[in-house]
Amino acid sequence: MARAHVRDFLTRFVQPLVAGGEVHVGAPIPGTDVERWEHELSDASVELVAVDDARTQVAAMLVGRPPAFVFDADELALAAGLHNALFLVHPRAEEWSVSDRVRRKIIDTALAHVSRPLTHDLTRVIARHALLHNLFHLTRSDVTVSWWTGRARFQGQRPPARLTAWRGMRRVREDITLVDFDELLAVPDTAPVIATLLRRTPLTQLLDAHPGAPPVHWEDAVFLVRNAELARAIVYRLVPDAGPREQVAGPARLAAAFEQMLERAPDEADVRAVAAFFVHLTAVFCFGELGLREPAAKSPLISTVLSAETAGQRPRGLATLFALPAALARVDPRIATPPGLAQVPNMLARWRAHRAQAQELLGDALIDALAERLRRHLRVARAPAEDGSAAAST
Amino acid sequence: MALEHVAQGQTRFFTPGVAPDPRGIVLGRYCVMTFATLEGAVSWFRLYASEASLDELLANLAITKCRTALGSREIVVQIPAVSSYAVDRAARLCRLVGGAIYTGTAKHFVKYRDDRSPYGYDAVDIGTMPATTDFMVHGDDFAQGYVREGDLPFSRLLFRLSIRKLPGGEQLDAEARGELYLAVARGLSDGIIRYLWRNRVEAHAGLFTPGSTSAFDDHARDRGYMLIRVRALPERILALFLGTPGIDVFRPAGASAAVAVGYEHPIDLASCSTVFPADTFHVFWPSDRVDVLPGPIALSDIADLTRVDLELERPKDPKPHRGGGVDAIGVELKLAASMGPPRRVVATLIPLHHGSRLKRILFALPPVSLRGHRIATTDRGLLVIGSENLDVIPLGQLLCELTPGLLVPLGMDVVPRVSADVLARALGHQAGLVTVFTTDGRPFQVSEAAFASLERRALAKLEIEQVGLEDFAAASPAEAQIVNDAVGRFALWGFPDAPDHKLLPPGK
Numbered sequence: 001m002a003r004a005h006v007r008d009f010l011t012r013f014v015q016p017l018v019a020g021g022e023v024h025v026g027a028p029i030p031g032t033d034v035e036r037w038e039h040e041l042s043d044a045s046v047e048l049v050a051v052d053d054a055r056t057q058v059a060a061m062l063v064g065r066p067p068a069f070v071f072d073a074d075e076l077a078l079a080a081g082l083h084n085a086l087f088l089v090h091p092r093a094e095e096w097s098v099s100d101r102v103r104r105k106i107i108d109t110a111l112a113h114v115s116r117p118l119t120h121d122l123t124r125v126i127a128r129h130a131l132l133h134n135l136f137h138l139t140r141s142d143v144t145v146s147w148w149t150g151r152a153r154f155q156g157q158r159p160p161a162r163l164t165a166w167r168g169m170r171r172v173r174e175d176i177t178l179v180d181f182d183e184l185l186a187v188p189d190t191a192p193v194i195a196t197l198l199r200r201t202p203l204t205q206l207l208d209a210h211p212g213a214p215p216v217h218w219e220d221a222v223f224l225v226r227n228a229e230l231a232r233a234i235v236y237r238l239v240p241d242a243g244p245r246e247q248v249a250g251p252a253r254l255a256a257a258f259e260q261m262l263e264r265a266p267d268e269a270d271v272r273a274v275a276a277f278f279v280h281l282t283a284v285f286c287f288g289e290l291g292l293r294e295p296a297a298k299s300p301l302i303s304t305v306l307s308a309e310t311a312g313q314r315p316r317g318l319a320t321l322f323a324l325p326a327a328l329a330r331v332d333p334r335i336a337t338p339p340g341l342a343q344v345p346n347m348l349a350r351w352r353a354h355r356a357q358a359q360e361l362l363g364d365a366l367i368d369a370l371a372e373r374l375r376r377h378l379r380v381a382r383a384p385a386e387d388g389s390a391a392a393s394t
Numbered sequence: 395m396a397l398e399h400v401a402q403g404q405t406r407f408f409t410p411g412v413a414p415d416p417r418g419i420v421l422g423r424y425c426v427m428t429f430a431t432l433e434g435a436v437s438w439f440r441l442y443a444s445e446a447s448l449d450e451l452l453a454n455l456a457i458t459k460c461r462t463a464l465g466s467r468e469i470v471v472q473i474p475a476v477s478s479y480a481v482d483r484a485a486r487l488c489r490l491v492g493g494a495i496y497t498g499t500a501k502h503f504v505k506y507r508d509d510r511s512p513y514g515y516d517a518v519d520i521g522t523m524p525a526t527t528d529f530m531v532h533g534d535d536f537a538q539g540y541v542r543e544g545d546l547p548f549s550r551l552l553f554r555l556s557i558r559k560l561p562g563g564e565q566l567d568a569e570a571r572g573e574l575y576l577a578v579a580r581g582l583s584d585g586i587i588r589y590l591w592r593n594r595v596e597a598h599a600g601l602f603t604p605g606s607t608s609a610f611d612d613h614a615r616d617r618g619y620m621l622i623r624v625r626a627l628p629e630r631i632l633a634l635f636l637g638t639p640g641i642d643v644f645r646p647a648g649a650s651a652a653v654a655v656g657y658e659h660p661i662d663l664a665s666c667s668t669v670f671p672a673d674t675f676h677v678f679w680p681s682d683r684v685d686v687l688p689g690p691i692a693l694s695d696i697a698d699l700t701r702v703d704l705e706l707e708r709p710k711d712p713k714p715h716r717g718g719g720v721d722a723i724g725v726e727l728k729l730a731a732s733m734g735p736p737r738r739v740v741a742t743l744i745p746l747h748h749g750s751r752l753k754r755i756l757f758a759l760p761p762v763s764l765r766g767h768r769i770a771t772t773d774r775g776l777l778v779i780g781s782e783n784l785d786v787i788p789l790g791q792l793l794c795e796l797t798p799g800l801l802v803p804l805g806m807d808v809v810p811r812v813s814a815d816v817l818a819r820a821l822g823h824q825a826g827l828v829t830v831f832t833t834d835g836r837p838f839q840v841s842e843a844a845f846a847s848l849e850r851r852a853l854a855k856l857e858i859e860q861v862g863l864e865d866f867a868a869a870s871p872a873e874a875q876i877v878n879d880a881v882g883r884f885a886l887w888g889f890p891d892a893p894d895h896k897l898l899p900p901g902k
Contacts, residue, residue, distance in 0.1 A: 020872025027885040031893040061868060092881045108892030140876040156878035184876070 006037035006076070010047035014071075014079050017134060019054035025086045025156070028106045034080045034113060038073045055130035062207075062233040067123040074116055074124070075131050078197060081113030082132070085193040089140075089184050091155045107189055114197040120223045122230070129203040135194075136210040140179040147172045155179075186212035203230070207237045209253050216257040222270045225277040239284055244304040247288075248318055251281050255324070256317030262373050271377045276335045278324050283338045286350035295349035298357050306361040319366055322358040327370040332378050397504065397534055398518050399511040407516045409532070411499025419478045419507055420514030422498040424454065426531065427484065429469045429493045432546075436555065436660060437491040438471065438484075443662035446483060450476055452668050455548055460540040463527070470540060481506060496531040503531045549669045555660050556682050563656040564636055570645065571632060575652045576622040577677065579640035583620040586641065587696045590624065593631060597624040598693035604677075604685035621677075623693055644677060650689060651676040727817075729831060732807035737794035738783055741801050743830060744776040744790030752776060752789055756848070759786060767848035770828075770840050777830065777840060778848065793830065799823060799842075802831045 004026075012024040041048065052069045059066035084106055087093055093103065119125060140156040145163050148171045152163060156179075164172050185194045195214045198205050202221035205213075225231045238250035258274055289299055305314070306322060328336035341348050359367065400407070400420050407413075412422045429435045435457060442448060448455075454474040461467050475481050475497055485506050488495045496503035497514070501523060507514035517532035527539035566574075578586050583599070590597045603618035627635075635641045636655065644652035647663035650670035657680055670676055675689035744752055756764065766781030778787060793801040797814040800823055808817060808831065821837065823829045828845075831837045 017874055020874050022877040023874050024877050024879050026879040027881040028889060030890045032890065057868065058871075086876060090878050090881070092878075092885065098886060102886050102889060105889055105891055106886075109889075112892045134871075134874040138874055138876055140878075156876050157880070 003036075004033070005044070006040040007044040007047050009037065009079075009083075010044055010051055010071075013083055014051050014075075014131070015047065015054065017079065017082075018051055018058065018131060020134070023086075023138065025083060025090055028084045028087045028109065029080045029113075031109060031112060034077055037076055037080075041071070041073075041076065055127065058130040058133050059126050062129075062203075063126065063229055067126060069123075069127045069130065075127065077113045077116055078128065078131065078200060081110045081193060081197060082135070084110035084113065085185060085190045085197075086138075088189045089155075089187065091157070103189065107193065110193045111196060114193055114200065116200055118200060118220060122227060125201070125203050125224065128201040129207070132197070132201050132204050133208070135185070135198075135204060136181050136208050136213060138181065138184060140184060142177045142179055144175040144177070145172065146175070181210045182212045186210070203234075206234045206254065209250065215260060216254060218257055218261040218274050219264075219266055219270055222273050226273055231277060231280075235281055235284055238281070239288075244301045247285070247301065248305050248321070249315060251278070251321050252315040252318040254278075254317070255321035256315075259317060259320050262377065266377065268377055268379060271374070272332075272335060275324060275328055275374070278321060279328065279335060280338050282322065282325055282354065283341070283347075283351065286347055286354055289350050290346050292350070295346050296353050299350075299354055302354060302357045302361065306358065308361065319362055320370060322354075323362050323367045323370050325355055326359055326367045327374055330367070330371040331374045396518055397511075397515040397532065400507075400513040400516050402513060404513070404516075408520060409498065409502055409504045409517045410520070411502065412497060412504065412514075412516075414513070415478045417478055418513050420497065420504070420516065421475050421478055421481065422503070423475060424499060424503075425473050425475050425481050425484060425495055425497045425506060426503050426529070427471045427473070427488045427493045427495045428460075428531065429471070429491070432469050434491050434493055435469045435471050436551070438487055438493060439551075440660050440662075441487045441490065442484065443665040445487070446480070446665070448661075448666040449668045450480070452548060452666060457546040457548060457551060459543045459546065460528075461543050462541075463524075463539050467543070468540070469546075494531075494533065496533075498529075498531075501529050503529060505531075505533050548666075552659075552661060552663075552666065552669055553684055557653055557657040557659050557678050557680065559680075560656060560658050563658065566629075566632060566645075566655065568626075571627050571629065572625060573646055574624050574627050574632070574655070575644040575646065575677075576620075576624060576635060577642040577644065578620045578622060580619060582638075582640050583622075586620075586622065587699050590622070590631075591696055591700050593628070595624050595627060595631065597622050597696045599623075599696050599699060600691060600693040602687045602691070604687060621687070621691065621693070622696070623691075642679065647678075650674060651678065653678045654680050727820075728809050728835070729803065729806045729833060730809045732805055734807070736805065739780075739792045739804055740784055740795045741777060741779040741793040741828075741830075742784055742787055742790040743774070743793060743832065744778065744787075746771075746773075746775055748789055749776060752778075752787070755787060755789065764848055768845040769848045770844040770846070772838070772840055772844075774830075774832070774838055777828070777845075779828070779845065791833065797823075799825070799828050801828065803833055806831075806833070 009029075012026075015021070016023045048071050051071050055069045055071075056066045059069070088103065088106060088110075092098070093106070119128075142156065143154045143159050145152050145154065145159045147163065152159070159174070164174065166172070184190070191214075198214060199217060199220055202216065203224055205216045206221055206224060225234065238254070239247050240250075255278060258278065261271070261274065285299070285301055289301070302322065304310075305318060325336050337351070341351055398408075400414075402418055403414075404418075405414060407420065409420075409422075412420050415421045427435075427438065429438070439448070442451075451473045454472070456472040458470045458472065459467060460470045473484060481495075481497065485495045485508075495506045497506045498504060502517065502520055504517045505515045515532075517537070520532070521537075523530050524539060526541060528542045530537055530539045576586070580601075583601075587597075587599060599620055599622040601618055602621050632643065632655075635643050643655040645655050646652050647659065648667040648670075650667055650672070651663045652675070653659055653663065657678070659678060663678075673689055675687040675691050677685040677687060679685065763786050767784070768779050770777045770779075775790065778784065778790075780787075784792070792804040794804050796802055796808070797818055800814065800818055800821075802808060812820075818824075818829075821829055821839075823839070826842045828840045828842060829837060830840070
């Protein structure tokens with residue numbers, strides 16, 4: 001059997017994965033093939049340029065000057081790992097003849113492919129995100145063909161023409177079901193592969209999410225919010241121009257991950273950076289309400305999402321998101337307010353209105369609890385006079 | 395005997411023929427009310443008729459004289475239980491006049507609800523009824539059997555009752571005097587009709603003879619009288635008629651009856667109008683006289699009944715007149731200050747030497763203000779006509795519109811004040827022309843075709859180069875959809891183990 005060339009893989013899998021289209025999933029790719037493909041990359045310039053152009057277009061939505069991308073072994077391995085993960089939900093992999101041992105082999109191979117080193121290099125992070133930005137939006141059309149004597153289900157495959165011929169006489173009916181991330185990549189076999197893969201592309205996790213996907217590991221992603229351009233792009237993607245509940249869904253998801261971060265032992269600087277990011281994020285909500293007739297009026301957004309009637313339906317992390325500025329004000333006031341806020345009087349009025357309203361709706365107990373958790377991680381610098389008196393006393 | 399209080403939601407009862415209504419109140423098809431005397435029953439009818447319509451009960455109403463097992467006699471009124479609301483009212487009024495009320499369907503009637511048992515009562519031990527008993531009522535501590543002795547139709551009861559004199563009943567207010575009937579003896583009818591007509595009282599009259607079923611009536615004597623229906627009869631005329639022998643005044647009671655003014659029937663006749671046949675009209679006189687007139691009564695306007703004097707001996711031949719031509723009356727049209735409210739400014743006549751000012755104003759005004767304005771250049775000036783209020787151009791003589799296309803200076807009117815149509819006809823004004831009156835007294839006309847759009851005139855024609863458009867917007871990304879390729883039966887054969895290399899540490 002002729003061995004597949006990397007050109008085929010780039011054309012049929014990687015290119016549509018980046019630019020959209022039909023992502024073809026075939027036989028699982030063993031490690032030896034990936035190693036061979038690394039050497040064959042130099043013979044696939046046309047396909048590589050097409051993939052890199054598509055990735056540049058994706059990156060152009062995030063940064064003003066997208067870096068130059070070169071598809072290399074790193075991205076090839078990640079793509080091969082994702083391909084193998086997708087093969088685990090291939091109908092061929094679910095037949096009785098495929099033993100658990102073989103499935104285990106495929107999972108291990110996929111894990112080995114996606115276990116690339118974590119990176120803080122912005123170019124590589126953006127390149128990985130550009131490759132995997134469609135991860136949460138991969139879908140598969142499953143067709144159930146039923147005719148007068150039976151039915152057959154085709155997962156991501158086109159039903160043969162012999163089954164759909166003579167529609168009227170054979171009473172053929174085709175029901176199409178769209179399968180998404182939940183059933184493709186959040187199933188027990190693929191979940192560990194995808195979790196490993198997502199840790200390699202934290203930007204994708206910050207920009208996009210799915211309820212079935214693992215939460216962000218803030219320690220891996222905090223370096224992204226230290227970059228002003230990327231942090232701005234993340235915020236703009238997180239707060240869409242939509243209804244109040246859609247606006248807070250993304251920030252609440254990240255705030256829930258921040259709660260988990262506080263339960264671990266993160267670096268203090270990381271906690272500060274993420275907390276400051278959230279403070280800026282809440283300022284964006286104020287910015288969106290600058291057009292209100294009464295600058296000190298109550299926020300319709302906060303009234304909707306934090307109302308007592310819908311307290312049971314609040315997404316996880318939402319309370320933390322809106323309580324964080326008040327909690328930080330009790331722990332370290334320096335990062336509790338976005339710098340330069342006082343120079344814009346309307347913005348300051350909205351900020352105060354937001355904080356007062358959030359405090360009224362969330363209550364002091366919740367803010368105190370969050371402040372207590374923050375105190376465990378943030379060492380507050382004492383005032384010089386206080387330090388001096390302390391030194392004198394000792 | 396014992397009655398049980400019915401509980402809320404109870405659906406099964408010992409008493410036959412009763413069931414809970416939507417409110418849960420025990421109700422049979424009928425209710426019977428027992429009164430010790432006929433006066434009690436009449437009192438109940440009187441009270442009920444004053445509060446609600448008896449018509450809804452009359453279909454199954456029965457008044458029966460009954461005898462109890464002990465020989466006492468009672469009047470039993472049976473009414474249909476149309477709803478528990480109607481029965482509640484009947485029960486309240488029945489207890490008010492000393493009666494008792496029961497509900498049931500055929501033979502057994504159980505006490506209707508009261509304050510002690512708001513959902514009604516159920517008779518728990520109903521024994522066999524004696525064969526001679528027609529129906530039985532079950533009270534708190536007794537069960538009484540009744541034997542029917544005779545029926546008293548409601549209509550007979552109604553006509554047997556005498557109308558009663560009301561103290562002060564002859565003083566009628568304006569509403570009560572809205573429609574009245576006069577029964578006028580034949581000899582007085584001409585004079586009364588003339589009197590009413592002279593006093594401008596709207597009235598309709600007809601001649602009626604009451605029906606008679608008695609063989610002893612003197613058919614040779616005409617018992618007929620004139621019935622006049624008057625509307626809005628003045629109070630002084632009413633007082634006059636009430637005091638005049640031979641004239642009787644009646645107030646309508648429903649569509650088929652009338653009762654003498656100053657009197658009242660014990661039962662409200664309007665509430666039991668179905669008792670009266672549709673083709674009759676009942677007139678209730680004092681002293682128990684009831685006339686039955688053929689109905690519906692047809693009356694004629696008294697204006698057509700007034701006396702006509704004819705002098706046939708001196709015929710008046712009509713004198714022929716021949717029409718002639720009308721002498722022309724020439725009146726000079728002038729403009730005078732208008733006395734009416736100011737009209738809307740629709741046009742302005744700008745002197746030609748103010749053309750440059752107009753141009754500057756046009757460049758200063760926003761395009762929205764100029765939209766729909768038209769301009770015609772005449773030797774008398776620049777005539778600008780606007781689609782809306784034109785007072786945005788403070789130049790020239792402002793004009794307002796008398797009729798479409800006929801313009802006069804603002805605040806002025808054309809005298810003599812003839813109608814706009816006549817004026818337009820006299821001026822030869824027609825569709826497609828604009829006629830302008832000016833203060834110098836020399837009106838002029840401009841054809842509509844001479845007008846051009848003000849914007850088009852105001853702006854110079856410019857050559858505009860057409861440029862191509864380039865779209866720099868990012869293309870919306872296409873959806874990525876997974877397609878599972880066929881991999882063959884032996885695709886997984888010989889699949890190697892995963893490479894056993896250690897994971898690299900996180901990079902910084």
